[in-house]
Amino acid sequence: MTKSPTDENLREEFNRWADAGKGETMEHDHWPITKPALGLMQIEPDHNILDAGCGAGWLSRILAQRVPQGRVVGMDISDEMIHHAREASVSHENLVFVVGSVDEIPWEANFFTRVISVESSYYWPDPLKGLREIHRVLAEAGSAWILINYYRDNPYCHQWGERLAVPTKLLSAAEWETLFRDAGFMEVAHRLIPDPTPNPAVYTGRWFRDAKELAAFRAIGALLVYGNK
Numbered sequence: 044m045t046k047s048p049t050d051e052n053l054r055e056e057f058n059r060w061a062d063a064g065k066g067e068t069m070e071h072d073h074w075p076i077t078k079p080a081l082g083l084m085q086i087e088p089d090h091n092i093l094d095a096g097c098g099a100g101w102l103s104r105i106l107a108q109r110v111p112q113g114r115v116v117g118m119d120i121s122d123e124m125i126h127h128a129r130e131a132s133v134s135h136e137n138l139v140f141v142v143g144s145v146d147e148i149p150w151e152a153n154f155f156t157r158v159i160s161v162e163s164s165y166y167w168p169d170p171l172k173g174l175r176e177i178h179r180v181l182a183e184a185g186s187a188w189i190l191i192n193y194y195r196d197n198p199y200c201h202q203w204g205e206r207l208a209v210p211t212k213l214l215s216a217a218e219w220e221t222l223f224r225d226a227g228f229m230e231v232a233h234r235l236i237p238d239p240t241p242n243p244a245v246y247t248g249r250w251f252r253d254a255k256e257l258a259a260f261r262a263i264g265a266l267l268v269y270g271n272k
């Protein structure tokens with residue numbers, strides 16, 4: 044893979060996240076919205092699944108257990124995330140991790156029955172190129188599922204862009220759907236997945252102004268965009 048300066052920035056930033064242990068802690072924040080998404084994906088035991096932007100691999104391991112006769116590939120642009128993912132996954136025989144960018148997925152065409160990507164696609168330098176690549180590696184009748192908390196229709200996340208150290212894309216559900224169609228997907232649709240996590244009385248983090256704003260953000264929920272090949 045030839046690395047562009049943008050890819051290199053992403054690699055360095057998410058390597059820092061990996062070193063700080065964030066790859067593992069994201070499971071706590073992302074599982075409550077990912078679980079309902081998996082319920083919609085109609086995963087069969089013999090499916091081959093790509094987890095694009097897999098981070099430290101917690102979702103890839105859950106998926107590997109759900110496809111005992113299939114195979115899961117976790118891919119991430121951060122080699123440190125992949126290092127963490129591999130170390131935590133040695134007991135999973137049907138799971139491999141590869142370093143790679145969604146711009147140029149290091150896998151053969153028409154292989155995967157499902158592709159999922161959680162909280163990653165708004166970092167992709169060229170989302171259309173990434174979606175075209177996902178379309179390429181999907182088998183006929185396979186489906187792609189992109190889940191994000193940062194999108195234009197939820198006003199409570201807009202301030203994240205300026206707080207993140209790498210450029211992001213704040214697109215609407217309609218814009219993501221258009222990208223899916225332009226990439227060749229059919230039966231494209233979206234839905235919102237409210238986050239059922241109980242809200243704290245007081246919020247002290249840096250992503251929301253206060254607990255009320257966090258609760259409003261979670262009530263609107265994450266954006267799930269999907270389509271078929």
Ligand SMILES: C[S@@+](CC[C@H](N)C(=O)[O-])C[C@H]1O[C@@H](n2cnc3c(N)ncnc32)[C@H](O)[C@@H]1O
Binds near residue numbers: 053118160
């Ligand atoms: C917020 S983390 C989410 C990780 C994981 N999906 C999770 O839910 O814990 C975003 C991940 O996307 C990866 N990523 C960002 N841009 C990427 C790209 N162009 N290609 C592949 N991975 C990318 C990052 O390295 C990072 O691990």
